[in-house]
Amino acid sequence: MSSELISMEHLDDGEASSNNVDEVEVTNTPLICGLPDDISLLCLARVPRKYHSVLKAVSKRWRDLVCSDEWFFYRRKHKLDETWIYALCRDKFDHVCCYILDTTSSRKSWKLIHGLPPHIMKRKGMGFEALGNKLFLLGGCGWSEDATDEVYSYNASSNSWVEAAYLSTARCHFACEVMDEKLYAIGGIGSNSSDPHSWDTFDPFTNSWTSHRDPNIVPEIEDSVVMDGKIYIRCGKSPVTPHVYAVVYEPSSGTWQHADADMVSGWRGPAVVVDGILFVLDQSLGTRLTMWHKERREWIPVGKLSPLLTRPPCQLVAVGKSIYVIGKGLSTVVVDVGDVGNMGRVMMGSSIPKLVSDYNVISCKCLSI
Amino acid sequence: MAAEKSSIKIITLIAADGSVFEVEPNIVKEMKTVQSYIDELDQNTVSIPLPNVFGNDLAMIIEYCKKHASEEETKEAKEEFDFEFVKRMKSDDKLRLLQAASYLNMESFLQFMAKAIAAEIENQSVEFVRDYFQIESDFTPEEEAELRKENEWAFK
Known part of the structure; x- marks a missing residue:
């Protein structure tokens, strides 16, 4: 009309x-x-x-x-796109909020994004991903709310939030990744009726979700990362599997397999992939960056980060060859890993001041326009 | 045919205000509009009217082409020239030169001018940009207020 x-x-x-x-x-x-x-x-x-x-x-x-x-x-x-970092945080009232960092700015500082739909601010275990010029907030649950299939998207070009196509399966505390221009929502805790061994994929061109199933998918998921065109998921410990293990998705066969145990043994913290190399931040004793050497099949210490600047628990995100280590209150340390020859030393990097409040960072994503 | 064309020694360009420029063929190589004109003719001397380009602008474009077509100049010297060239241009010159580059269909000069225009409007107010391109706002006062708020947020 x-x-x-x-x-x-x-x-x-x-x-x-x-x-x-x-x-x-x-x-x-x-x-x-x-x-x-x-x-x-x-x-x-x-x-x-x-x-x-x-x-x-x-x-x-x-x-x-x-x-x-x-x-x-x-x-x-034309390679004119510029990357900004989006951080999903939880404020002192336990409400979810979203901050943004312009990585190209000379005076870097975090800034609050407005307009987050109010009723999802109390949700926990939401998926957070960036695809195209949009951010997605998926699923989640509350203390009085069962896992939901709702999805909200933030259009970074128009600076607006809208409701998006619902997940095929209600999910909470699940893995969320982007690969080959598709969004993946994997495992996690669902509602009573949902299949615990399932994953959903979203195609932005058809604007629709498709549901898949694999027995290797488990509900307890701790972390996920995309490397070499495969999705790796670190699964939570359970009585059946007391050791840390991970499953990997092979898009060619469409199946999930157990991942290399040696690689998984060092995946003890937030992870990020830079130029096909997996970096992990070990936060057990100070904050130490390590990398997985594929040929030598071993974990190599890259360096120790200054305890004065990093405020764990941190999340990692990469822009070009720089890893952004984002901790409590969004205190941020930037580490250049373009030259990983300097191993074992305390690494110097620029830092971005934290916010006044000690917000916890749930997840960080990059979005380039 | 090819032999005839290579025998062209001088090309005469006539600007909108009647001013005449005589240039060597390699100078107009980048001007696709001029080039297609030359290709259609099979004379030894050609004179081409350019009714959309003023003399002052054409003089600048030819100066740019001469510098960039030169094989003796180093890359650094050309970059230095570009830098000074942009500095010399007034705001309105840039827009007219961009229009001329578009009309003459000059790929690399277009890119060069596009960068200059982008630099001209970055870090400027909405009012400046509207004024510069002579664009009238078609937003309602409510939409204007909303966009102003978003802008304040963007530069916080």
Whole structure:
């Protein structure tokens, strides 16, 4: 109904109008007077991400452009995209909140994102992932609320939250990863009716979830990471399996297998993959960064982080060859692992001041636009 | 055909204001619009009217092309030239040069100007950007207020 109205308005303006209801297509006004739109895009897409909010406020056409897939893919294709880090935290009232860090800024500081749907702020065990220009908050449960299949997404271009396609299975405290442009929600605790050995995949192009099942998937999940095009999941200890073990998903066969035990033995903390190398932060005695050497099949200490700056428990995220170690109150230490030759030394890195409050960091993700 | 073309010694470009520029063929190599004109003709001398480009701008573009077409200049010297070239341009020059680059269909000069324009508008206010490109806001006052709030947040 509304689309018909748009066409009508344009006909009244005396503009040639086709059946195309996309406002961007119908409007004849160029983005910049005297320039073809592709040339305008060539210029505007070169404006750093920090100033996109200014471009969005110029006119409706500019806003639609900056929020469009065309903009997102153009910047990605021409390597103009810039990565910001998004951190899911729990504040002193036990409420979930989301902070953002512009990694390209010279004066780095964490900033609160507004508009998180209020009724999910008390949820625990939610999945948190970034796919395309969107963040996803999936599932979760509360002390009086069973596991849910609800999904919310935050569009980082338009800075808005919307409800997204529901999970196939209600989940809480599960693994959530992105691989090959698809979102994976794996294992965790479900509702009574849900299958404890299942995982769901989300395809953004069809906007739909598909459910899968494998006996190697267990409800107790501690951590997950994507490496070499495979998803690794560290499973929780149970009476049946008193030792730490992990399962790995092979997309080629679509099955879950037990992962290399030597590799898993050193996976004792938050993990991140940089250039195909798995790094783990061991927080048992101070904070020490270690890496898994694939050829030698052993864990190698990379370095000890300054106890004055890191405030465990931390989460890890990588931007380029830099690992961001994000701890309590979002106190952040940046460690460059581009040159891992300097082993065993206390590593120097830049640091980003913590917030006033001692928020706990649940999860951190990167999103590039 | 190819032999005839290579015999062209001088190309005459006529700007919108009637000013005339005589250049060597290698200078216009990047101007695809001019190039397609030359390809259509099989004369030894060509004169090409460019009704969308003013003399001052064309002079600058030719200066840029000469520098970049030169084989004697080092990469560093060209970068230094680019830096000074941007510094010399006024705000309005940049927009006109970009339009000219678009009209002449010059790929690398377009990229160069696009960067210059992007640098021109970064760190500027919404009002500046609107004014610069002569764009009128079509937002309602409520939408304006909302966007202003988002902007304040973005630069907090």
